[in-house]
Amino acid sequence: MTAASPAPSPAPSGRQHAPVADAPSGRQHAPVADAPPREVDTIVVGAGIAGIAAAARLRRSGVTDVLVVERADDVGGTWRDNVYPGVACDIPAHLYSYSFRPNPGWSRRFAPGSEIQEYLRSVVRDEGLTPQLLLGTDVIDMAWDDDAERWRLSTSRGGLVCRVLILAAGRLSEPVIPQLPGRESFVGPVMHSSAWMPGSDFAGARVGVVGTGASAVQLVPRLAEQGAEVTVFQRSAPWVVPRADAPIPSSARAAFASDPAAMQAHRESLFREFEAGHAARVADGPERESLRQLALSHLAAQVSDEALRARLTPDYEIGCKRVLLSDDWYPAIASGAVALEPSAIVALEGGRAVAASGARHEVDALVFATGFAATRPPFADRVRGRGGRLLADHWAEGMTAYASILMAGFPNLMVLDGPNAALGHNSAFAMIEAQAELAATLVTRMRAEGADVIEASPLAEQTWTAELDAASRGTVWLSGCRSWYVDDRSNRLTLLWPGNATAFRAALGAVGEQPLPLPSPVPASALQS
Numbered sequence: 001m002t003a004a005s006p007a008p009s010p011a012p013s014g015r016q017h018a019p020v021a022d023a024p025s026g027r028q029h030a031p032v033a034d035a036p037p038r039e040v041d042t043i044v045v046g047a048g049i050a051g052i053a054a055a056a057r058l059r060r061s062g063v064t065d066v067l068v069v070e071r072a073d074d075v076g077g078t079w080r081d082n083v084y085p086g087v088a089c090d091i092p093a094h095l096y097s098y099s100f101r102p103n104p105g106w107s108r109r110f111a112p113g114s115e116i117q118e119y120l121r122s123v124v125r126d127e128g129l130t131p132q133l134l135l136g137t138d139v140i141d142m143a144w145d146d147d148a149e150r151w152r153l154s155t156s157r158g159g160l161v162c163r164v165l166i167l168a169a170g171r172l173s174e175p176v177i178p179q180l181p182g183r184e185s186f187v188g189p190v191m192h193s194s195a196w197m198p199g200s201d202f203a204g205a206r207v208g209v210v211g212t213g214a215s216a217v218q219l220v221p222r223l224a225e226q227g228a229e230v231t232v233f234q235r236s237a238p239w240v241v242p243r244a245d246a247p248i249p250s251s252a253r254a255a256f257a258s259d260p261a262a263m264q265a266h267r268e269s270l271f272r273e274f275e276a277g278h279a280a281r282v283a284d285g286p287e288r289e290s291l292r293q294l295a296l297s298h299l300a301a302q303v304s305d306e307a308l309r310a311r312l313t314p315d316y317e318i319g320c321k322r323v324l325l326s327d328d329w330y331p332a333i334a335s336g337a338v339a340l341e342p343s344a345i346v347a348l349e350g351g352r353a354v355a356a357s358g359a360r361h362e363v364d365a366l367v368f369a370t371g372f373a374a375t376r377p378p379f380a381d382r383v384r385g386r387g388g389r390l391l392a393d394h395w396a397e398g399m400t401a402y403a404s405i406l407m408a409g410f411p412n413l414m415v416l417d418g419p420n421a422a423l424g425h426n427s428a429f430a431m432i433e434a435q436a437e438l439a440a441t442l443v444t445r446m447r448a449e450g451a452d453v454i455e456a457s458p459l460a461e462q463t464w465t466a467e468l469d470a471a472s473r474g475t476v477w478l479s480g481c482r483s484w485y486v487d488d489r490s491n492r493l494t495l496l497w498p499g500n501a502t503a504f505r506a507a508l509g510a511v512g513e514q515p516l517p518l519p520s521p522v523p524a525s526a527l528q529s
């Protein structure tokens with residue numbers, strides 16, 4: 001084993017990566033601790049998919065007095081950070097990309113992570129956003145100044161002031177690792193899937209992988225292929241359907257390059273195909289049954305051992321958590337190359353990992369594919385609105401917003417990828433673009449109409465939230481599994497939008513057309529798919 005030594009601790013996300021070519025990094029700026037704060041119209045925090053979308057949409061609307069502040073030294077967010085073996089997207093690349101920057105050159109139906117990261121860098125360059133980037137700059141605190149009607153930011157590079165603050169800090173940016181008794185007794189390498197140490201080589205090593213989510217099912221077969229002896233700690237079995245990945249032939253790529261309309265038609269057809277998957281989530285009808293049968297027959301086809309199949313069969317409703325796509329997860333386990341521990345990891349005893357079943361597994365290294373702080377984003381502890389109220393306190397009972405992006409008491413603040421803005425069945429780009437579009441619309445309308453401040457009223461936010469709570473009732477996401485879609489304190493569906501992507505776009509579009517300052521909630525009918 002030549003894994004990095006000494007044992008890496010789970011690092012904050014990817015700060016060691018190479019910057020976008022010619023992007024101004026925070027490191028190139030003189031220390032500004034005592035300098036007067038730099039003032040711009042709009043600050044976007046985060047240069048991942050959402051931050052790039054917001055900055056691009058603003059620029060395309062003529063708003064260029066924008067700074068994109070990013071703590072890492074490169075753009076890309078989750079695709080910059082996640083470099084574990086096998087990382088890829090499980091939404092087809094032609095759908096998992098910006099509608100305004102189609103890419104005819106995708107190499108495969110499901111793009112590898114590195115290709116998505118290159119794509120995001122190219123979008124930043126091609127949209128002319130590079131001069132707006134302030135990389136390597138950690139935003140420490142964001143406070144609304146009521147008198148000046150400005151947001152004041154303190155950062156690792158000094159102060160910033162802006163009129164509008166767009167928070168695009170990501171929902172998969174803060175890794176979570178369970179606190180385990182005896183952690184200090186384990187001296188081998190430990191890493192989170194999103195903080196993979198490039199160059200780690202686990203060939204011949206006994207590696208415990210904790211978790212069976214989207215990251216683990218991609219990572220585990222690759223680790224086994226590389227010669228690691230993997231033990232997977234499975235707290236709950238995932239539902240898995242066929243992936244059917246394939247290269248996109250060069251002839252098809254050339255055809256897309258020469259015929260943008262054909263590429264657009266392909267994207268739209270993929271969108272409709274994935275959008276249809278929503279029906280299986282809202283009611284236990286024929287669509288859910290056929291999804292269930294697809295997954296069960298996939299399992300039966302790939303795992304012949306009955307006892308193993310039983311351990312790999314989920315005990316909760318399909319769709320309650322993200323349905324995973326994999327053609328090599330079951331074969332890796334069925335072949336014996338990967339040992340399955342059918343319970344959680346609960347403690348460490350030196351080089352042994354203790355499972356809830358009581359079993360003890362000798363391990364040389366541990367990989368936590370245990371997900372992210374998504375429903376309780378740590379950035380909420382850094383945002384103070386009217387009267388100094390913390391966003392984390394506003395969200396004490398779970399995240400809420402009006403139109404997914406605006407919170408009462410937090411003027412001129414827009415959160416992207418925040419409350420009820422995710423999907424389980426379709427591309428995140430569809431949701432992110434709808435939010436970025438609304439943010440850009442509101443910023444340009446504020447300028448055009450002379451509105452200094454926009455803010456959701458408490459009634460608007462409460463009504464919107466009540467509508468969503470009602471729409472969430474009876475859906476599969478609240479059918480009783482433990483998932484990161486649901487806030488664990490309030491048991492409300494706070495991460496996912498309960499409708500489909502089309503309804504989200506329509507609902508946010510309707511908000512963008514309301515007179516400023518935004519008065520009342522959109523009608524309930526707008527929330528229905």
Ligand code: NAP
Nearest residue numbers: 088089090178211212213214215235236344345369370371
């Ligand atoms: P995740 O879906 O939150 O999964 C975390 C896993 O860790 C779950 O299986 C969870 O078990 C398990 N876990 C937590 N504590 C444990 C313990 N003490 N012992 C054993 N297991 C434990 O995290 P993720 O896989 O990183 O995926 C997060 C999200 O990233 C996905 O939902 C997806 O949106 C995105 N993602 C997407 C792709 C893609 O291809 N598009 C790829 C990777 C990730 P329980 O299920 O029992 O809670």
